[in-house]
Amino acid sequence: MTLLITIIAALAATVVWYASEKRDTYKLGTLSLIFWGASFMWLMDFVFEYAELKAEYFNQEFADILNDSLLGLAVVALGLAAWIVVLLIKDPKGVFKKRFTKSE
Amino acid sequence: MACFTVPAVEAIAVTAVYIAAKKKEKKNQLPKVAQGSTLAKEEPSITWSKRLSWLLALLWGGVLLLAFEHFWHGEIVPFPPFLTAMATPEDTAEMLHEMATVGVSMAISVTALWGVICAVAQAKVRSIKKALAKGNA
Numbered sequence: 001m002t003l004l005i006t007i008i009a010a011l012a013a014t015v016v017w018y019a020s021e022k023r024d025t026y027k028l029g030t031l032s033l034i035f036w037g038a039s040f041m042w043l044m045d046f047v048f049e050y051a052e053l054k055a056e057y058f059n060q061e062f063a064d065i066l067n068d069s070l071l072g073l074a075v076v077a078l079g080l081a082a083w084i085v086v087l088l089i090k091d092p093k094g095v096f097k098k099r100f101t102k103s104e
Numbered sequence: 105m106a107c108f109t110v111p112a113v114e115a116i117a118v119t120a121v122y123i124a125a126k127k128k129e130k131k132n133q134l135p136k137v138a139q140g141s142t143l144a145k146e147e148p149s150i151t152w153s154k155r156l157s158w159l160l161a162l163l164w165g166g167v168l169l170l171a172f173e174h175f176w177h178g179e180i181v182p183f184p185p186f187l188t189a190m191a192t193p194e195d196t197a198e199m200l201h202e203m204a205t206v207g208v209s210m211a212i213s214v215t216a217l218w219g220v221i222c223a224v225a226q227a228k229v230r231s232i233k234k235a236l237a238k239g240n241a
Contacts, residue, residue, distance in 0.1 A: 002173065033158060034165025040217055041111060041166040042173075044209040071176050075169050082168055 001065055003042040005072030009079065010035035025092050031083040038075065105179060105189045105199040108170035110207030111214060115163035122156040129153055148232045150225055159218040166214060 013032035017023050050057050060068075091097065129151055174180045179188055189199035 006169070029158075030161045030165075033161035034169070036217065037162035037164075037166030037214055038169035040162075040213045041108065041170055041210040044213050045107065045206055048206050048209070071173060074176070075172060078172050079165065079169055082165065 001068035002072040002075060003039065003046055005069065006035055006039045006042060006075055006079075009076045010039045027083065027087050027090065027092065030086055031079070034079050034082060035076075038079070105195075105202045106174070106187050107202050107207040107210060108167050108174065110203055111163050111170075111211045112167045114211045114215070115160065115167055118156060118159055118163060122153060122160055125151075125156055126153040148229050148236070150222075150229055155218075155222050155225075158221055159215070162214050162218055166210070 010032060013028065013035050017028040017032050020026070020028055023029060088096075171180065180186060181188060185191070187199065189195040
């Protein structure tokens with residue numbers, strides 16, 4: 001479920017990046033790359049686990065699925081938080097610059 | 105266990121290369137600015153620092169989210185030895201095996217994805233250049 005939720009987040013971020021005119025201003029490319037990087041890493045983890053467990057991999061307890069789903073949502077929130085941090089540091093709209101250089 | 109440490113090491117190395125590439129590009133840019141030729145012949149291109157910034161976002165993003173997943177599962181702790189798999193020699197051996205298999209595969213797959221992104225971007229730039237050349241002719 002974590003892999004699935006991260007892939008959905010990566011796809012959504014990519015669609016927004018493609019559709020938005022302000023993709024560079026809001027660093028939407030960085031957001032989608034964050035989720036794609038994690039998706040590919042978890043995909044490799046899945047491949048190795050699947051090779052070991054085969055179809056048994058998909059027979060999970062409800063509690064495990066719920067825990068994985070919560071983890072997936074937490075991961076998406078962390079990815080968004082990381083993107084916000086990058087956005088605030090790079091400050092492409094110069095919000096901080098305007099704020100701190102404004103004469104009182 | 106600690107599979108994400110392999111892409112983390114790659115991310116650190118790529119960060120160093122990115123900083124060096126950025127410095128080199130800045131140095132090469134200065135003489136052009138002095139000659140006043142930056143705007144005269146601006147062609148569409150993708151710099152190496154731009155390409156490396158994509159790889160950095162892929163690697164650091166993945167490493168951050170996977171590190172969080174390991175923390176969630178109690179495989180990372182905020183006190184030494186930080187990785188619970190380092191508690192016993194058996195666990196450490198298993199962790200090293202996982203790093204050599206899953207970790208290396210993660211690093212390779214993300215780098216391959218970056219290669220595909222760069223190839224597609226390069227093809228797009230080439231087609232734009234061709235269209236511009238046709239327009240000028």
